[in-house]
Amino acid sequence: MNTTAPDVKSKVSDEEWKLRVDLAACYRLVAHYHWDDLVFTHISARLPGPEHHFLINPYGWTFDEITASSLVKIDLDGRKVLESPYEINPAGFTIHSAIHAARDDAKCIIHTHSLNGVAVSATKHGVLPLSQQATFVLSSLGYHDYEGVALNSEEKPRLVRDLGDRLFFMLRNHGLLTVGPTIADAFLAMYLFESACTIQLRAQAASPELISIEPKVLEGAMMMAKMATRGGMGALPWPALLRKLDKLDPSFRT
Numbered sequence: 001m002n003t004t005a006p007d008v009k010s011k012v013s014d015e016e017w018k019l020r021v022d023l024a025a026c027y028r029l030v031a032h033y034h035w036d037d038l039v040f041t042h043i044s045a046r047l048p049g050p051e052h053h054f055l056i057n058p059y060g061w062t063f064d065e066i067t068a069s070s071l072v073k074i075d076l077d078g079r080k081v082l083e084s085p086y087e088i089n090p091a092g093f094t095i096h097s098a099i100h101a102a103r104d105d106a107k108c109i110i111h112t113h114s115l116n117g118v119a120v121s122a123t124k125h126g127v128l129p130l131s132q133q134a135t136f137v138l139s140s141l142g143y144h145d146y147e148g149v150a151l152n153s154e155e156k157p158r159l160v161r162d163l164g165d166r167l168f169f170m171l172r173n174h175g176l177l178t179v180g181p182t183i184a185d186a187f188l189a190m191y192l193f194e195s196a197c198t199i200q201l202r203a204q205a206a207s208p209e210l211i212s213i214e215p216k217v218l219e220g221a222m223m224m225a226k227m228a229t230r231g232g233m234g235a236l237p238w239p240a241l242l243r244k245l246d247k248l249d250p251s252f253r254t
Helices: 014-032 090-102 115-121 132-138 153-163 183-206 221-228 238-248
Strands: 043-046 054-056 072-074 108-112 141-144 168-171 175-180
Touching (some): 014 238, 043 090, 115 175, 115 183, 175 183
Antiparallel strands (some): 043 108, 108 175
């Protein structure tokens, strides 16, 4: 497979190009933190404007290969709306299309099959209040029971119902999902989600006696997160994450 993408910068607006760069960076970061699953799962971002147009990865590329130009522009049904030599996996877009259609605020959706995330999703009680990271997750967490590989459009209403207006979504026996008004916000949410799951598994392996955070402390956790990030949420660490990627491999910008 040729992974040298044709340059599309001259064909799109400056606003779209910036979104493409940020989304390509998000794919690279998911690979960097080892949350990817070969060529499977997706990160999607909605483009500005009244049309329901989105950017998503070319199917068959690993996340560390994604560039701004390689991202495929599609509509809500997974059809290409800008010429591209690459195809997407329409079946894999089932979860994303359901949420994007129902949640106007979900400008970015990240879905992972990470080992720690899937492991916790297979436990009866899911995320436990064992860490500071977990407090943020628990403040806005929904669950969805496993119905098989997400190929059936009939599952969409149940996905939307179970997510509601939440930011964190645990797909039982399947993986994790976060939404955000920006790519940076959705990434920070996934970082917290993955961290909470990893810490929980390590704590459970270390001792059967665990210290849970008091319910009263969980109240207002998201407000504290906004205070800690100066109200910026993902906007605060995002420039530093881009600098990290530029040092590692700046080709995501092409």
